[in-house]
Amino acid sequence: MYLNNFRYKKSMGQNFLIDKPTAVIESELARGRNVIELGPGAGALTAELCKTASRILAIEIDRRLFTYLNESLHCNKLKLVNSDFFKLDSSSFGGYDMLVSNVPYHLSSKVLSWIIDNRMEAVLCLQEEFVDHMRALPNTSRYTNLSVFCSLFFSVEEIAKVPASYFRPVPKVASKVVHIRIKDSRADRETMRIIAQIMVHKKKRLKNAIMGSRKALGLDKNEIGRLLSGMPNAESRPFQLQPSSILESAEYIRKELERISIDKPGMHQNGE
Numbered sequence: 001m002y003l004n005n006f007r008y009k010k011s012m013g014q015n016f017l018i019d020k021p022t023a024v025i026e027s028e029l030a031r032g033r034n035v036i037e038l039g040p041g042a043g044a045l046t047a048e049l050c051k052t053a054s055r056i057l058a059i060e061i062d063r064r065l066f067t068y069l070n071e072s073l074h075c076n077k078l079k080l081v082n083s084d085f086f087k088l089d090s091s092s093f094g095g096y097d098m099l100v101s102n103v104p105y106h107l108s109s110k111v112l113s114w115i116i117d118n119r120m121e122a123v124l125c126l127q128e129e130f131v132d133h134m135r136a137l138p139n140t141s142r143y144t145n146l147s148v149f150c151s152l153f154f155s156v157e158e159i160a161k162v163p164a165s166y167f168r169p170v171p172k173v174a175s176k177v178v179h180i181r182i183k184d185s186r187a188d189r190e191t192m193r194i195i196a197q198i199m200v201h202k203k204k205r206l207k208n209a210i211m212g213s214r215k216a217l218g219l220d221k222n223e224i225g226r227l228l229s230g231m232p233n234a235e236s237r238p239f240q241l242q243p244s245s246i247l248e249s250a251e252y253i254r255k256e257l258e259r260i261s262i263d264k265p266g267m268h269q270n271g272e
Contacts, residue, residue, distance in 0.1 A: 012061065013107065014104070014169075015167040015168070017045060019044070019166035023045045023048040024048050026100055026102075026125065027052045027053070028052060029100070029159070029179055030053045031052040032052070033054060034055045035049055035096065036059070036098070037101055038085045038103065038107075039060060039085070040065070041102070043069050045101075046058050047075075050077055055096070056075070056079065057092075059085045060082060061084050093118065093120075098121045098122065100122070101124055105171070108127065112153075115154075121181050121182065124178055125162055126175060126178060127173055127174075128176050131175075131176040133146045133147055134150040144202070148247075149195070152243050158176055159177040159178060161177075194217070194250040194254055195250045197209075197216050198213070198250060199246075200213060201213065201238070202238040204237065206249060210224065210231070211228075218257070219257075227253065227256045227257075
């Protein structure tokens with residue numbers, strides 16, 4: 001087997017799935033779809049996708065693996081590309097409608113952002129703790145900025161738990177397969193930045209959380225008082241609030257920041 005003599009690169013987060021039943025579960029969710037696979041690795045998932053998907057675009061950054069996959073996989077539905085997934089132009093993904101990947105752990109957050117930017121459904125195998133934070137509910141210890149982010153943008157269904165022993169080399173943690181569908185969300189990047197600042201101080205009352213993030217939000221002491229005077233949920237603690245309530249407060253803050261910016265001396269002249 002190729003992996004017996006393979007020299008893994010820790011910098012690339014290389015832990016390859018070797019369990020066929022898990023690959024079958026993932027591939028069945030992609031049946032009949034035009035699929036992008038990020039990091040096919042040794043090809044366990046890719047081989048199963050060749051049986052179920054309509055088309056597969058597999059993108060592998062490691063030249064050694066790309067060469068191995070080219071030589072070992074014979075599938076007329078498969079297109080292999082040797083490239084950095086995140087450096088490819090969006091036009092490269094035209095005609096594909098699902099991302100399927102056993103994601104290198106260090107790329108998990110980056111992959112979620114990519115899914116939002118490209119409005120694409122996904123089947124992902126992610127670190128178990130990361131998934132638990134994704135799906136955490138208010139008033140629990142795992143409820144974080146990631147939980148709010150995922151609730152606002154995704155519907156996340158947990159499909160299967162994947163023991164660490166199903167990978168080579170064996171990681172220190174288990175994983176989970178999730179099926180992610182995109183929601184229509186009105187939250188923009190600036191609003192999400194504000195939510196992130198709120199959740200840094202999630203156990204404080206919201207008004208105190210904003211005070212704690214005053215410098216990061218670019219507010220002076222006078223401006224913060226004006227902003228807090230009408231803020232929704234000011235007395236609540238963010239870790240107890242539903243994502244929709246946190247979004248309501250963050251949108252209020254974003255609009256107030258815009259107003260403050262316009263009102264600052266030197267920000268506009270001659271009616272501009």
